[in-house]
Amino acid sequence: MVSGTSLKDRYLVGRFPVPHRGLGEVWRAYDTLLERPVIVKLVGAGTMDRDLIRRFRRETLLTARLDHPGVPAVYDLGEHEGRPYVVLEYIAGLNLTDLVAEQNPIPVGWVAAIGAQISSVLMAARRIDLVHRDIKPGNVMLAPSGAVKVLDFGLAVVYDDDRYSRITQSEQRLGTMGYMAPEQARGERVDHRTDLYGLGATLFDLLTGQPPFVGATTTIVREQMDHPPPRPAHLRPDVPAALGDLVRALLAIRPEDRPASAAEVYADLAPLSRDLPPIPGLLDDTAEAVQAYAAVVGRVPQQTRPTTTLAAEPVKPDPAQGEKRAKQLHAAGEYRAAARQWRQLADHRARQYGDDDRKVFDLRLQAARAHVSLGEHDRAVRQLNVLLQDRIRVDGPDHAAVRSLRQEIARVSTERPTSPPPPRRGPGSDH
Structure with missing residues (x-):
């Protein structure tokens, strides 16, 4: 991609690509028709093959299908010089990996608020039987409004739907070590409780500044399979016991020992998300508009x-x-x-x-x-x-x-x- 390229005579590509850990390229761009910033994600020129293109299209369709404010909106699909691309909602802010690096320790209330929002995305995912399979700090962003966005559905699976149920043979990475559940590491069938494990590992990281298990790959796998995770309070004494107990339950070795649903996790985290302190350099005045809107929606009776x-x-x-x-x-x-x-x-x-x-x-x-x-x-x-x-x-x-x-x-x-x-x-x- 060349700086200044115009896609469809509408999306003007920016000067530099966005640093991106995944496959392909990510560019900031400007939608000249609707006069708004957007993100353009392309299949990488050096890695493009038929399987990669199928995976790219599959990820795009899954992202678009999961209609939730905590997931980036998909605006458009296209092709440039034989390379497929997708136009996505532009999101300012930090991914949680960078947030931990810059703000550690993160206030407990914000950890609960971030976890509650991720839980709400997982609630929507379960309604369509979607399993993300790669919930981790690097795949979640905190916007200046205080809203959370869950990214990267490249490993997601929807069982019993041939359009989405398979990852091609070229997919070598099945998750991220330290955040993937034991059943996922063993190559077994996963379900919504697998994502709850990833949420638990993410919360542990946000609370303590490190994953629940650290070390070489074989050490992490052995620790995950054989031992319960450490209590977050052992590394950070101000973690409330209720939150520490929830994190340990989410990180249970057996899926049946984890919370039954993301809705249950949300119900535990939401009460801990009150009186959120400011995060210097990240949250700005736009949070007031979003919070005002969400405060009204939050008063809708929930008969659950x-x-x-x-x-x-x-x-x-x-x-x-x-x-x-x-x-x-x-x-x-x-x-x-x-x-x-x-x-x-x-x-x-x-x-x-x-x-x-x-x-x-x-x-x-x-x-x-x-x-x-x-x-x-x-x-x-x-x-x-x-x-x-x-x-x-x-x-x-x-x-x-x-x-x-x-x-x-x-x-x-x-x-x-x-x-x-x-x-x-x-x-x-x-x-």
Whole structure:
């Protein structure tokens, strides 16, 4: 591509290509018809073959099919001197790899906000049975408005649809080491939970400034297959326990031990995304317009999870009063609010005495049990398994508390609610 080239007598290509880690070329351009900046992505001249062209077209169609504000809009397709190109929405901002390098440590609220937005993209992907397969910091951008964009659908797959279901033989890279799920590394069939693993690794990176597993490729694979990931709080003590537990659940070795859906992950991250501090040099005044729009849309009722009529109160200096409040909420049937109260109490005590404190364990155990009362057995089991690993590390596998917890996990795993709990609505609802 030559600087100043005009595609279709409409898209005027800029002076220099954009640094790009993937195949092909990426250029800034200007749409002279609609008078707006755009991005032009072309198949690389030196690597062009039939399979590459098919992959390029496939990625473009998948990106266009996934209609979501967190995915770059596809404006046009064309061909220049035999090389296919796509015209995409121009996105200012930084990819998350550069964001970590420039802003580390990233405020916890922003980590949750970024993760919640990625979760919403994965919710849309699941509706069309699409698996991205390469969720990582380098494939996500944070725009000056505070909005997140998920990029690069070159490895995405849609099963049971011949147009999108296959990656050609020339595709050598199946993901990114350190961010791909164990089942993906083993070459097994993947599903939406594979992308949740990539999200967990991305959140870990944003929180700590490094992937959950580091080292040579063989070391990373062995660690992923055989050992649970480290807690983010071991590298960054200010990480809330609720967020740390979620990250560990997302990075579970077995897909069935991860959260059931991106919607569930979003529901956990959204409450942690409040009171976002400014990010100097990145977020500008345009955030106000986007946030004003999103704030109204966010008030649309979401009938996806049971709600509560009483809200959990902030932890007071007197922990005994906080525990009393949690028990009152639970006795009143406000199980979700009770779980939040117990988690807040656990976080408060963990900051004083550490995660291995027995009282911290007991409070988190109560929070997990509240989800059983809600009928959310899978979520409860994930939280109980995290607690089990912690107690084994502290007390050893033969301790009475460890044996008791194993029995409780087995019991909860076999239980299933006979009917969903009735929804509760009120000013303190937790969506």
